[in-house]
């Protein structure tokens with residue numbers, strides 16, 4: 001029998017797993033669950049007889065693919081697929097997909113959860129500021145960036161965006177001001193929200209020079225990937241700019257150090273929480289299950305990312 005494995009170190013909400021089960025079993029397949037695993041050996045064992053795997057930020061590398069002899073498809077229930085070795089998957093003849101847009105509202109809402117916390121001085125009782133009227137810069141205008149823009153308008157913010165792959169006209173159609181470069185976005189905006197993927201081009205790209213060009217009272221909010229930050233530059237920025245705050249859903253390697261030194265200006269969520277809502281889990285998890293069924297039954301590769 002065709003076996004679909006859900007391998008999630010950070011489990012979906014139970015209601016999402018129920019929905020995934022309905023899709024998988026409705027197609028006549030078997031569902032296996034590996035949640036909160038502590039050891040890679042558990043994943044290597046679980047994938048042995050799986051024909052399809054649904055993951056989140058779980059690492060799918062060559063050893064996992066070597067162990068998964070029956071595997072045809074991996075679906076990353078979410079947007080970023082930097083956790084999957086695409087070249088190795090292609091070499092193993094495994095199709096890799098993501099589920100773009102399915103968890104983006106959840107991530108966008110967390111941006112504002114963290115922003116309000118930051119401008120109110122981490123609720124330490126001192127007088128903070130408001131978001132209304134502040135310039136917000138959105139770096140990358142994809143599914144999350146667009147949701148951030150929509151919510152920011154509700155707060156009365158002055159919204160700017162830059163995306164190397166999205167034309168200015170598309171950005172401006174949403175009533176958002178398009179700027180010409182990442183450098184312009186940082187120079188213009190007091191608050192910058194990062195939504196770039198972790199790629200060879202973006203890794204370490206948010207550096208001291210960029211952050212230091214921001215106006216007084218600068219805040220960088222990162223719900224994207226920790227790899228896009230130049231951590232030495234971040235440490236320097238927090239040290240040299242007492243007006244600067246960094247709030248993140250993905251902790252840098254130097255998290256403990258920054259949290260101890262700057263308790264009122266640095267905050268990292270204890271666990272990556274952006275996509276951790278029932279709605280996002282249902283949307284992304286069920287989309288992943290449906291994409292697997294459509295791939296196995298009809299060969300539909302619409303969301304394939306290892307072309």
Ligand code: 3PG
Pocket residue numbers: 010056057058077078079080081103224272273274275276
């Ligand atoms: C994504 O790329 O979809 C988000 O970063 C969410 O990741 P998660 O599924 O690991 O929470």
